[in-house]
Amino acid sequence: MKILIVGAGGRLGAALMREYHGEHDVAGFNHAQLDLSSFDKIREKLGGTDFDVLINAAAFTNVDLCEQQPDRAFRINAEAPRVLAEICGEKNAKLIHFSTDYVFDGEKRAPYTEEDEANPISVYGESKLAGEKNVLATGDRSASAKATADRHLVVRVSWVFGPDRSSFIDGMIKRAQESETVDAITDKFSTPTYTHDVAKMLSQFFDSDVEGGILHFANAGRCSWQEYAQWALDCCDKAGLSLKSKTVGACSLKDMANWIARRPVYSVLSTAKYTQLTGISPRTWREAVADYITRFYSKK
Ligand SMILES: NC(=O)c1ccc[n+]([C@@H]2O[C@H](COP(=O)([O-])OP(=O)(O)OC[C@H]3O[C@@H](n4cnc5c(N)ncnc54)[C@H](OP(=O)(O)O)[C@@H]3O)[C@@H](O)[C@H]2O)c1
Numbered sequence: 001m002k003i004l005i006v007g008a009g010g011r012l013g014a015a016l017m018r019e020y021h022g023e024h025d026v027a028g029f030n031h032a033q034l035d036l037s038s039f040d041k042i043r044e045k046l047g048g049t050d051f052d053v054l055i056n057a058a059a060f061t062n063v064d065l066c067e068q069q070p071d072r073a074f075r076i077n078a079e080a081p082r083v084l085a086e087i088c089g090e091k092n093a094k095l096i097h098f099s100t101d102y103v104f105d106g107e108k109r110a111p112y113t114e115e116d117e118a119n120p121i122s123v124y125g126e127s128k129l130a131g132e133k134n135v136l137a138t139g140d141r142s143a144s145a146k147a148t149a150d151r152h153l154v155v156r157v158s159w160v161f162g163p164d165r166s167s168f169i170d171g172m173i174k175r176a177q178e179s180e181t182v183d184a185i186t187d188k189f190s191t192p193t194y195t196h197d198v199a200k201m202l203s204q205f206f207d208s209d210v211e212g213g214i215l216h217f218a219n220a221g222r223c224s225w226q227e228y229a230q231w232a233l234d235c236c237d238k239a240g241l242s243l244k245s246k247t248v249g250a251c252s253l254k255d256m257a258n259w260i261a262r263r264p265v266y267s268v269l270s271t272a273k274y275t276q277l278t279g280i281s282p283r284t285w286r287e288a289v290a291d292y293i294t295r296f297y298s299k300k
Contacts, residue, residue, distance in 0.1 A: 096206075
């Protein structure tokens, strides 16, 4: 099976490239090789490439910048995925498109299921939701394109971390290595999700016979950013890393005066559908973080 990854230089895209190398016939385009804001270029590059599954891990992910540049956000996060879906339709290929917990407003206090209504509270969330709809729309397509579109998969993930690009957890570890005090938000909840685990789960959905639609994936459990950071430091301490600060202090969402976009307070994703489809329960976020730190920090 030929897998093509768009956004191959990002946190998730680079992890997928690495994890699938050797296991699948995998190729990728990073941002410099393919700019999703140029639809002609997308058609030109992908039209001339052979693939069975196209994975779109590219997105305009800077949540605050999206607020200031809505046209760019919608072009990359909503319109480009429509073009990708159309190309897949023409090639009878499957599109796997990543989306986000930020499509929800965060008002719920139990894990969000795929059936819960999305109600984004930021331009980023709105643009990503529009992208989901464009990927899954069957509208005025031909019968064969509709059949292909029914197989397209939108995978929503949350709080993604991994070795290929620094994220919240790496920032916290760095600060704890350099500073006597570290703090993190206590009143915002979701689930950290390891790119390695996303790669493992995703390959179960490459088969074109597997039904498409929306699917949530995250590691198991939930936490605040403060709990997440504290666990990361506990793991680093156990791994023998030298830390100037071993305790993460508390701060609150209202302290984030420099944030432009609103963020959902609670955005835990239910993975019940994933478990029902595969019979597999994701490992806990604590196990995933511990694994990441053992693999990528303990030898540093
Ligand atoms: N990170 C998270 O916590 C998180 C949470 C929920 C959902 N997600 C979703 O997961 C997916 C992957 O995100 P990620 O964490 O891997 O983010 P990332 O590291 O920011 O990766 C996104 C990639 O897209 C590229 N990109 C941006 N604009 C582009 C354009 N116009 N044309 C082509 N490529 C472009 C970026 O390149 P440059 O860096 O060169 O701009 C980057 O390589 C996205 O769909 C995101 O919405 C992420």
